[in-house]
Amino acid sequence: MSPRDHVLVLPGGAYAERAEHEGAPVAEWLRGLxxxxxxxxxxxxxRHPEPLRSVRAAVAAARADGAExxxxxxxxxxxxxxxxxxYAPGAAAGERPDLALLxxxxxxxxxxxxxxSRENLIGPVADDALRASTxxxxxxxxxxxPTFVWHTAADEAVPVEHAYLLGQALAAAGVPHELHVFPDGLHGIGLAAxxxxxxxxTSLAGAWLSRVR
Structure with a gap:
């Protein structure tokens, strides 16, 4: 990527809050690259689809501001x-990102x-169709x-099974991707310094960003 490109950083927080340590410090790291x-x-x-609409609008706005x-x-x-x-269907022109780091x-x-996260986004009694579509x-x-994914095997809050399911789906669809699983580290470690x-x-992601097209 180049300075003419732009990455939107989305902190975690179970769709109930946004963790500060996964926001500004991460954007600063990216700008350092x-x-x-x-x-x-x-x-x-x-509730869904409000977060999705917000991200799509932000992607489109970044393009309108000149991001390549x-x-x-x-x-x-x-x-x-x-x-x-x-990944979700239904994006208008310019709303879909060119790459994802998860x-x-x-x-x-x-x-x-x-x-x-599920209950905050789609409610405690969502049917299987809604759960599948999200x-x-x-x-x-x-x-x-193209997608870069990383997780830790020690994560108990969001088990690494989530990352493996995504990796299998990306591989089956032939989507260029990297998946890294580290043995240690609790959930929410951010930059993991x-x-x-x-x-x-961070070094693996930086190298991936320099290669991805």
Whole structure:
């Protein structure tokens, strides 16, 4: 990517809040790589499809402001919102990001794990059709944008099964992607500067950003 490109950063927070440490410090790191970046305050404590509409509008706005390519980088529930923008059908021209970086993402709304994000986004009694239509692994198609995913095997809040489901879907669809799983690190570690092993994700992501087309 180049300074003419832009990455929208979506902090996590179970669709109830937005974690500060997954916002401004991450945008600063991206700018240090020479990539334009800003934090997106997508709506929380609101139901689907409001977060998706917000991300799509922000992608379109970044293009209107002159960005040649627009990426999304999200953490946890923010990664789910970013992934919805990357994979869900129905995007208007200019609303779909060109690449996605998903950090310990909430992927499946059909799993029992991490019910908080699911209930905040689609309610506690959502039927299976709605849960499927908001599960990233069920939305991936061959034209999905290149994707970088990382997770930790020690994550108990959003188990690594979520990342594996997405990796399988991306592989099955032939979508260019990288998937990295580190053994240690609790959920919500952000830039992971103090977590040996997982701290490598930033260098891996930076190298991927320099290669992705």
């Amino acid at each position: 020479g990539v334009g970046a800003s934090v997106l305050d997508y709506p929380v404590l609101t 390519r627009v990426g999304v980088l999200g953490f946890s529930a923010g990664a789910h919102a970013a992934g919805m923008a990357a 950090c310990y993402p909430v992927v499946s709304m059909q799993l029992a794990t991490h019910a908080g 599960s990233l692994d069920r939305l991936v198609t061959a034209d999905a944008p 103090d977590e040996p092993g997982a701290d490598a994700w």
